[in-house]
Every structure is written in structure tokens, then in C-alpha cells.
Amino acid sequence: MSGAVDHGEARRLLLAQVREAYGRAAYTHKTHEKQADLCFESHKRQQRLLLTLAVISSGSFLASLLGLLVNESWAALGTSFIALLVTGINLGTKTFKYGEDTQKHRDVAAKVWNLRESYQSLIVDLQSNTITVDEGRARRDSLQREALATYGEAPRSTAKAYHRAQEALQRKEDLTFSTEELDLLLPAGLRSTAERGRDEGK
Template sequence: MGGPRPSFIALSVTAMNLGSKTFSHGEDTQKHRGIAAKLWNLRESYLSLIVDIQAGALALNEGREVRDRLQQQALEVYGDAPRTTPKAYAAAQLALKDKEDLTFSPREIDQLLPVDLRKTGERPAREIE
């Protein structure tokens, strides 16, 4: 009645089920994209906060309250973020530290900041024209 065929089928189904639960790359990718979008929004909120404080649109105490709310939001975003694997961490560390991927020169960093926050005071080429 039994034999090797039903055992092989049961083993195959178990392996496929385990594999689909263990390797949910598409779902993880979507989670990472969602977290990245939330972090981008936080970054923009911090930049706006800095500009508002420098422009005098917010008092220092109001700025601190906004900063505290943003820090709480960041904590919540990171709490929802998918965990990384040691292999992924090592690959990122190699890329950032040894290969210097995604690193920026001081001039490139200045181009990302509002003009008033730049060290060089240079305007991007788009603004000069």
C-alpha cells in the first residue's frame, strides 16, 4: 500500500512548503521598500524641520517637540522593519566599508542639502541657470 512513492511525495510537499515559508523574497522586498519609503519621508520631515527652525518659522521649543515626534516615528518604523541576515549584513558592510559603495564626497552631500546648510554654499547646476 505505502512504498517509496507516497513517502517521496510527502517529503517533496514538505520541502516545498518549508521552502516557501523560509524563502519569501518577494514579500521581504516589498517590506524593505515600504520601510525605505517611510524613512525617506522622515528624512524629508527632518530637513523641513531644520529649514523651519532656521527661517524662524518655529520656536526652538516647538522644534524640539517636532523632533521628539519624528524620533518616535523613526523608532516605530525601525520596529516594523524586517530583520536582516548575517550574510546580508556582511555583504552590506563589505560594500559600504571596503568598496565604498553609496558613499558621498562632501560636495555631493552639499548638493543634497538646502543651500543654507551647505558647507560650500554652492548651488546645484540646475539652480544656477
């Protein structure tokens, strides 16, 4: 009897640990998704600013050539200043590679998504007693090695991305669906019993 209790306690503790790992993976996945969004927003602003300044620079130069501006010396000075800004932003694109950073965070998010889903599958198997505690430990250890490799190569995220992820998970409930929502997404044969009954009664 004592052995059975110990076995049950071992399963409970393992399940608690896996649930904790699932929670960390869920937050990491969503944080890198939000960080990718932030990087993409910065990339778009950077490109728009560069394009705008290039157009203004060209327009001012043409205007000065055509004598459309009152003071050509001021036009030349303004054109030179804008050209300097364009050069500075071009150099900035080599330092702040928002486009590349966007892809890096998306790649990490994709890997962590798979990790998160694997933890969820392990939780289901542990709760349904379809695997032994030893099998659960082996899968946990394998997932921990995968997590170490994934988290180790992940680029740094910001506090802003984490807060966006927190809001998405806690307030907007990004990872949860109501029974009705799931039934609409699933084919009739995989819907809940009540929904299938309504379909069959039509």
C-alpha cells in the same frame, strides 16, 4: 544677555540632536533599500533554480520514455532525485519568502525616506531661525514617535546590506548632488543664480 546665550545654546544642541537623527534615518533608509535588493537577488536565483530543475526533470523523464538514454534505470533514478530537489526547493519557497521580504524592506525604506526628509526640513528650519526652539522640540518629539513606530515594525537587515549602504553613502555619495547636477534636474526658474544668468545671456 545670558538668556540669549542660553537660547542659542539650546538651538545648537537641538540642531545637533536632529542632525544625528537624520544620519540614522539616512543609514536606515539606505540599508533597507540594499536589503530589498539582496532579497530580490535571492528570489530570482531561487526561481531560476526551480525552473531549471523542473525543465531537467521533465526532459529526463521524456528521454527515459523515448529510450534515448543508455540506462533507463539511471534515468529514472536521476529523474526521481531531481524531482526530490524540486520538492525541497518548493518547500524552501514557503520558508524563505524572498519575494515577500523584498516588498517588506521596500515598504520600510519608503517610510524611512519620508522620515529622513522630515528631519532634513527640520534642520533647515532650525538653521534659518524660521521656527522657535520650542516648535523645533515639538517637531522633534513627533518625529521620534514616528521613528519608533517605523523602526519597531521593520524586518531585520543583514551586515551585508549595511556595508552596501555604507559604501553607497560614503563612497558613491548617493545622497549628494553637485550644483551642476541639481541645475540639470531643476527647471530654469529654480536653478542657481549663476546658471540662470547663463541661460538669460543666451
